[in-house]
Amino acid sequence: MITETANWSAAQSSAQYRAIAWLRWRIFLNSFRRKGSAGELVARIIVIPIAAAVLIGPTIGAGIGGWYFVRSGHFDYIALLLWGAFAFCQFLNLQLGQPGTTFDPTQLIRFPLRAASYTAVRLFFGVLSPSNISAVCIALAVAIGVTLALPQLWAYAFVALLFFATANVLFSRMLFAWIDRWLSTRRAREIFTACIFIFSLGIQWANLSFNPAYNRHSGHAGQYLAQQKLNHFNSIYQHVLPWIAGLPPNLTASALHAGQSASLLRYLICVFGCALYAAAFYAVFAWRTRVEYRGENLSDQANAVATPAALHSSATAFAANLPAADSFNTYTSRSAATMQRDILAALLHKEFLTLRRNTGIAYGVLAPIFLVFIFAFKMAAGRHFPWLFPAAAAYALMGIVPLAYNSFGLEGAGVQFHFLAPVRMRDVILSKNLMSFALAALDLTLVFAVISYISGMPSLRMIVTGLLWAAAMLFLSLAIGNRRSITAPKKIEPGRTASKQASPLSGLISFLVLLTGAALCAALFYAEYWLNVSWLLVPTLAVAAVAAFLVYRSGLNSFDRFAFDNREPLIEELCKK
Numbered sequence: 001m002i003t004e005t006a007n008w009s010a011a012q013s014s015a016q017y018r019a020i021a022w023l024r025w026r027i028f029l030n031s032f033r034r035k036g037s038a039g040e041l042v043a044r045i046i047v048i049p050i051a052a053a054v055l056i057g058p059t060i061g062a063g064i065g066g067w068y069f070v071r072s073g074h075f076d077y078i079a080l081l082l083w084g085a086f087a088f089c090q091f092l093n094l095q096l097g098q099p100g101t102t103f104d105p106t107q108l109i110r111f112p113l114r115a116a117s118y119t120a121v122r123l124f125f126g127v128l129s130p131s132n133i134s135a136v137c138i139a140l141a142v143a144i145g146v147t148l149a150l151p152q153l154w155a156y157a158f159v160a161l162l163f164f165a166t167a168n169v170l171f172s173r174m175l176f177a178w179i180d181r182w183l184s185t186r187r188a189r190e191i192f193t194a195c196i197f198i199f200s201l202g203i204q205w206a207n208l209s210f211n212p213a214y215n216r217h218s219g220h221a222g223q224y225l226a227q228q229k230l231n232h233f234n235s236i237y238q239h240v241l242p243w244i245a246g247l248p249p250n251l252t253a254s255a256l257h258a259g260q261s262a263s264l265l266r267y268l269i270c271v272f273g274c275a276l277y278a279a280a281f282y283a284v285f286a287w288r289t290r291v292e293y294r295g296e297n298l299s300d301q302a303n304a305v306a307t308p309a310a311l312h313s314s315a316t317a318f319a320a321n322l323p324a325a326d327s328f329n330t331y332t333s334r335s336a337a338t339m340q341r342d343i344l345a346a347l348l349h350k351e352f353l354t355l356r357r358n359t360g361i362a363y364g365v366l367a368p369i370f371l372v373f374i375f376a377f378k379m380a381a382g383r384h385f386p387w388l389f390p391a392a393a394a395y396a397l398m399g400i401v402p403l404a405y406n407s408f409g410l411e412g413a414g415v416q417f418h419f420l421a422p423v424r425m426r427d428v429i430l431s432k433n434l435m436s437f438a439l440a441a442l443d444l445t446l447v448f449a450v451i452s453y454i455s456g457m458p459s460l461r462m463i464v465t466g467l468l469w470a471a472a473m474l475f476l477s478l479a480i481g482n483r484r485s486i487t488a489p490k491k492i493e494p495g496r497t498a499s500k501q502a503s504p505l506s507g508l509i510s511f512l513v514l515l516t517g518a519a520l521c522a523a524l525f526y527a528e529y530w531l532n533v534s535w536l537l538v539p540t541l542a543v544a545a546v547a548a549f550l551v552y553r554s555g556l557n558s559f560d561r562f563a564f565d566n567r568e569p570l571i572e573e574l575c576k577k
Contacts, residue, residue, distance in 0.1 A: 013114065013116075013117050016113060016117055017117070017120075017121075020108070020121060042505070044504050046508060047504055047507075047508060051130060055130065055133070055134045055137060058085070058088055058134065058138060059134070059137045059138050059141045060141065062081060062084075062085055062138045062141045062142050062145070063141030063142060063144055063145040064145060065077075065078075065081045065142070065145065066078060066081060066141070066142035066143070066144075066145030066146045066149070067145035067146070067148050067149045068145075068149075069081065070145070070146045070149035070150055070153070070256070070260075071149040071150075075253055075254075075256055075257035075260065076253060076257070077253075078142070078146075078252070078253040078256060079249045079250045079252070079253035079254075081142065082142070082164060082248075082249035082252055082253065083249045085135065085138040085139070085142075085168070085249075086135075086168055086248075086249060088134065088138070089131040089132070089134055089135045089138075089168060089172065090131070090172070090175075092129075092130055092131035092134060093129070093131040093172055093175070093176065105121055105122055105125050106292060108121065109292070109293055115289075115290050115293045118289060118292075118293050119285070119286045119289045119290065119293075122177070122285075122289045122292075123173055123282075123285065123289075127169065127173065129172070131172055132168075132169045132172055132173075135165050135168040135169055135172070136165045136169070138165075139161040139162070139164055139165035139168070140161065140165075142157075142161055143157040143158045143160075143161040143162075146256060150260065153256065153259050153260060156255065156256060156258075156259030156260075156267060157256060157259070159271060160252050160255040160256055160259070160267075160270070160271055160274070161252065163248075163252070163271055163274040163275050163278060164248055164249070164252040164274055166275075166278045167248045167274055167275075167277045167278040167281060168248070170278050170281035170282050170285065171277075171281045173281075173285050174281045174282070174284045174285040174288070177285050177288040177289060178284075178288055246273065247277075248274045248277050251270045251271075251273045251274045251277075252270070252274060254266070254270045255267050255270035255271050255274070258270060340427070343423055343427055344427055344430065344431060347423070347427060347428060347430075347431035348431045348434060348435065350431070351431050351432055351434075351435040352435070354410055355435065355439075358410060358492075361403060361439075365399055365400060365439050365442070365443060368395055368396045368398060368399045368443065369396065369443060369446045369447065369450065372392045372395060372396060372447055372450055372451075385455070386458070386459060386462055387462065387522075387525060388451055388455060388458065388462075389447070389448065389451045389458040389462050389463060389466045390462060390465050390466040390469060390521065390525075391518075392447045392450070392451055393444055393447055393466040393467075393469070393470050394469070394470075394473075394514065394517075394518045394521075396443040396444065396446075396447050397440060397443070397470060397473060397474070397514060398511075398514060399443070400436060400439050400440050400443060401473070401474070401477045401481075401510050401513070401514060402506070402507055402510045402511075403436065403439075404432075404433070404436050404477055404478050404481030404482070404485070404510075405477075405480070405481040405484045405485060405488075405503075405506035405507070405509065405510050406481075406484070406485055406488075406489060406490050406492070406503070406506060407429065407432040407481065407482070407485040408485050408486075408489055408570065408574060409485075409489060409490050409491060409492035409574075410492050411574060412491060412574055412575070413574065413575045415570060415571060415574045415575075416571055416575070419563075419564075419567055419571075424560050425559055425560050425563040425564070426556060426557070426559045426560050429482050429485075429556070429559055429563075430556065433478050433482070433556075436474070436478060437474065440470065440474055444466070444467070444470060448463070461534070461537075461538065464538055465521070465525075465537055465538060465541060468538065468541035468542055468544070468545050469517065469518075469521050469541055469545075471545040471548070471549075472517065472541060472544040472545040472547075472548045473513065473514060473517045473548075474548075475545065475548035475549045475551065475552040476513060476517075476548040476551065476552070477510060477513055477514070478552055479548070479551045479552040479554075479555045479556075480509065480513065481506075481510070482555060482556070482559060483555065483562065484503075484506045484509065486562065486563050486566045486567075486569075486570050487566055487569065488503045488505060488506055489503075489569075489570050489573045489574055490503045490506075490573070491573060491574050491576065521537075521541070524536055524537045524540055524541075525537055
């Protein structure tokens with residue numbers, strides 16, 4: 001690293017920014033020349049409008065809420081609206097993470113780059129995340145709503161909401177810069193995943209409890225209970241209001257109220273306070289990036305410090321497991337079936353260790369169960385839905401199936417040893433598939449227990465339907481996912497929040513496979529209802545499960561040759577910095 005010099009000119013910094021922008025643009029263009037790039041582009045074109053549609057709802061709702069609260073004179077409720085916007089943006093941050101970049105910006109440290117320039121680059125590299133875009137859009141919608149309600153407040157509204165959006169975005173960048181630091185150890189990743197889990201479930205529970213859309217079918221008693229919850233929440237908010245009055249959402253609401261009262265001094269004080277928060281968030285972010293600039297290494301290898309006693313214990317255990325010299329002939333003369341079983345057992349043990357050390361997988365497996373509990377409790381309280389178990393099983397698989405489309409993502413550079421070790425790639429991928437089956441079995445068992453507890457045990461026919469559908473979808477998804485894991489791998493870094501479980505196209509394929517399967521199952525279910533028969537659904541799903549198994553077995557038997565022929569793109573992707 002080259003030390004900073006006092007005579008570094010602004011023109012040199014500007015030239016560096018242009019060079020970095022040009023580099024990112026060239027990498028983006030060159031990515032379309034790679035194998036499978038056309039499919040990835042199609043996936044992004046399809047996914048981006050869907051993601052935009054998800055963001056449109058809260059944005060429109062925020063604009064209508066801003067218009068209504070100002071129109072009715074309840075300026076203090078705008079603070080609640082902005083707190084909701086803040087919570088929604090952080091929820092998106094936790095669920096989607098920050099956007100992955102075309103290259104790791106920490107690699108820029110090796111070049112003569114000033115600390116201030118590096119901080120600016122790190123800031124803008126992740127500023128276009130869905131959550132940050134949502135923060136800006138929601139703030140703009142609230143400003144428009146306030147302007148439509150009171151046109152004379154347009155300047156006050158847009159300036160105040162501009163500073164609020166800036167503080168919200170800078171808070172997200174600051175938070176995720178520190179999260180990447182905290183996730184450098186496995187224990188911290190486990191604690192952080194637990195916090196994400198609790199926060200996500202809290203948001204879903206609050207949505208189902210207070211959203212009128214989920215209480216309109218529960219009669220007057222349900223609506224009265226929801227109103228009681230709202231009143232209780234408002235009482236809690238009034239008690240904590242003195243403690244949060246100096247935070248950006250409340251400062252922004254106070255600024256709008258001051259603008260409506262023509263109190264310019266109070267308005268400027270509130271806006272200046274929000275600007276101070278934004279500056280503080282940026283200062284903490286700059287502090288974190290400056291530590292990176294000085295060469296901090298957050299990799300698991302750098303943080304894995306073993307004591308001499310632990311090393312000695314590991315070496316002793318390894319030596320004890322080696323076969324004795326006089327039993328070498330016996331060891332090598334074992335039957336092929338026994339050796340095959342031992343190899344598969346070792347690979348399964350390795351997959352279990354990978355699962356235990358990756359909290360993201362645990363979150364994907366457990367989160368759908370609790371969400372099924374919340375939704376099923378809301379839907380099935382006092383009523384019985386025969387299709388509840390198959391629908392819950394389909395939702396639970398959404399957390400497991402995408403993992404099969406990037407089975408080698410966590411291997412990193414270690415994937416090379418699979419091609420060097422005396423094992424077949426068929427056994428390697430089979431062990432990963434068996435772990436997926438085990439996770440699916442665990443999820444389905446928990447789903448069955450939840451549904452049975454809430455609405456009673458499902459009928460035998462619905463149990464068989466759910467299990468046959470899940471088997472068909474698992475076999476088909478694994479058959480496709482095994483191929484995609486080789487041809488379209490994506491390196492996963494557990495210590496980076498931007499790491500996704502699969503490429504955009506693989507994620508889209510996994511979703512479409514499950515969606516198509518669920519749609520066909522629903523069509524068969526309603527066809528039986530309309531035709532007044534009961535022999536159509538289960539036999540059709542049984543045939544589909546057998547056909548999917550045959551497709552999976554055929555792909556598994558030819559996996560060795562396929563993996564060998566496509567090993568270079570796999571190793572290139574997983575070994576890159």
